[in-house]
Each structure stands twice: as structure tokens, then as C-alpha cells.
Amino acid sequence: xxxxxxxxxxxxxxxxxxxxxxxxxxxxxxxxxxxxxxxxxxxxxxxxxxxxxxxxxxxxxxxxxxxxxxxxxxxxxxxxxxxxxxxxxxxxxxxxxxxxxxxxxxxxxxxxxxxxxxxxxxxxxxxxxxxxxxxxxxxxxxxxxxxxxxxx
Amino acid sequence: xxxxxxxxxxxxxxxxxxxxxxxxxxxxxxxxxxxxxxxxxxxxxxxxxxxxxxxxxxxxxxxxxxxxxxxxxxxxxxxxxxxxxxxxxxxxxxxxxxxxxxx
Numbered sequence: 001x002x003x004x005x006x007x008x009x010x011x012x013x014x015x016x017x018x019x020x021x022x023x024x025x026x027x028x029x030x031x032x033x034x035x036x037x038x039x040x041x042x043x044x045x046x047x048x049x050x051x052x053x054x055x056x057x058x059x060x061x062x063x064x065x066x067x068x069x070x071x072x073x074x075x076x077x078x079x080x081x082x083x084x085x086x087x088x089x090x091x092x093x094x095x096x097x098x099x100x101x102x103x104x105x106x107x108x109x110x111x112x113x114x115x116x117x118x119x120x121x122x123x124x125x126x127x128x129x130x131x132x133x134x135x136x137x138x139x140x141x142x143x144x145x146x147x148x149x150x151x152x
Numbered sequence: 153x154x155x156x157x158x159x160x161x162x163x164x165x166x167x168x169x170x171x172x173x174x175x176x177x178x179x180x181x182x183x184x185x186x187x188x189x190x191x192x193x194x195x196x197x198x199x200x201x202x203x204x205x206x207x208x209x210x211x212x213x214x215x216x217x218x219x220x221x222x223x224x225x226x227x228x229x230x231x232x233x234x235x236x237x238x239x240x241x242x243x244x245x246x247x248x249x250x251x252x253x254x255x
Contacts, residue, residue: 072218073219092216097215097216099216100213100216101213102211103210108227113224114222115218115221115222115223116221118215118216
């Protein structure tokens with residue numbers, strides 16, 4: 001049976017090949033990157049998104065609570081002070097799937113986003129910025145969770 | 153069809169801060185129901201924001217985004233009276249678009 005899931009997986013795979021070949025128009029990049037969202041760690045997620053090895057920097061900021069009482073709702077904000085940000089990502093290290101959200105930055109928006117994520121347990125949270133020159137920068141922060149947001 | 157989003161867009165200088173509250177279960181697929189069966193994942197995968205009809209932001213989300221997702225971003229060059237439209241698409245193919253005016 002050819003399900004929607006298969007169709008998505010295939011289009012994601014094709015999109016991945018095209019992205020690595022640099023062929024892709026911006027509109028087609030909107031396809032949901034299943035491989036990246038299924039990655040279990042930061043390196044795999046970045047590989048699936050076509051990013052290089054990340055470097056820690058002070059130019060990317062990640063704002064969030066030190067202690068989150070409820071892991072189901074953890075407010076996080078990420079921003080990048082440098083020009084030329086192509087993409088900002090939020091990742092939670094110890095979630096079942098590391099990647100939480102990807103924001104494709106255009107010229108018309110500032111690389112500054114806030115959202116709320118779920119966290120299964122206390123873990124490091126990463127804000128990762130992919131720059132237009134191919135560099136990958138990140139910031140990290142430890143968030144302690146007193147009540148998990150997954151399971152139960 | 154899901155409930156409408158709540159969108160607030162406020163202009164400050166030459167940019168506008170947009171805050172969106174979407175109404176969605178955002179089920180991760182990790183949880184089990186009372187009979188021990190896994191609850192299938194149901195979450196928003198793509199979010200698109202348009203400013204006066206021009207796409208300014210595209211986001212891809214995983215199931216780790218919290219239930220009834222909140223999103224805040226800043227649109228450059230937006231002024232009072234401009235239209236901000238937000239659309240989302242979830243993994244079941246449901247979608248919704250709502251529009252707000254910058255104040």
C-alpha cells in the first residue's frame with residue numbers, strides 16, 4: 001500500500017538529494033524533512049538538514065527557564081545577532097527525537113523566534129543557526145524538568 | 153476543521169511582533185491510551201506566515217512542539233493596517249489559515 005507516510009518519506013528523500021546537490025528552489029524546501037525529525041541526536045539531525053559540524057558561539061542566543069515545572073510546556077526563544085541566517089532550529093537533546101522546530105528565515109523576518117516545546121526530562125537544549133555561508137553555529141542551555149512532558 | 157488561531161500583530165517602529173496561538177492537540181505518538189495502545193502522532197508539520205500576501209516565514213515542526221502551539225516572530229517593514237496570514241498543515245493533511253491586521 002502506498003500511504004501518505006511513504007509519499008512523504010520519498011519526497012523528503014528526493015528533497016534531501018536535491019538539497020545536497022544545490023538544485024532546490026526555496027518553495028520545494030518547505031517539504032517536511034522526515035529524516036531530520038526522526039534523528040536521535042544533533043549530529044544526525046544536522047546531517048539530514050545538510051548542515052556542517054556546529055560551532056558554539058555567543059552570537060546565537062537561547063532563552064528559556066532554568067527549571068521548567070511542566071515539561072509539556074517549556075517556553076523557548078532563539079535569536080541570532082549575525083546577518084545571513086538561513087535557518088534557525090531548536091533541539092532538545094534527550095527527547096526521543098532531538099529536533100523540535102525549524103524556522104526558515106527570509107529577509108523579511110528577524111532571526112528571532114519564540115515558541116513552546118515539550119521535554120521528556122531534564123536535558124540540554126540547543127539553538128542552532130545555519131548561516132548562508134554554510135557555517136553552523138549553536139548555543140546551548142540546560143533546562144531542568146520537574147515533570148516530564150512525554151509518556152503517561 | 154480545527155478551531156481558529158489567535159493572532160496578534162503589533163507594530164513598533166518599522167517592524168511588527170506577531171504572536172500566534174494555534175489550537176492543536178500536537179500528539180507525539182509516544183503516549184499510550186488506557187488500553188495500552190499507542191496513540192498515533194498528530195501534530196502540525198508546517199507553518200507558513202505571509203505579510204500582505206508575500207511569504208515571510210516557513211517553519212517545520214516536529215511533535216516536540218507543545219500542545220496548542222505558541223509562535224512569536226518579528227516581521228520587518230510591517231506597519232499598521234498590513235495583513236498577516238498564518239497557515240498550518242498537520243500530518244493528517246488538515247490545514248487552516250487565519251488572517252489578522254497589524255495594529
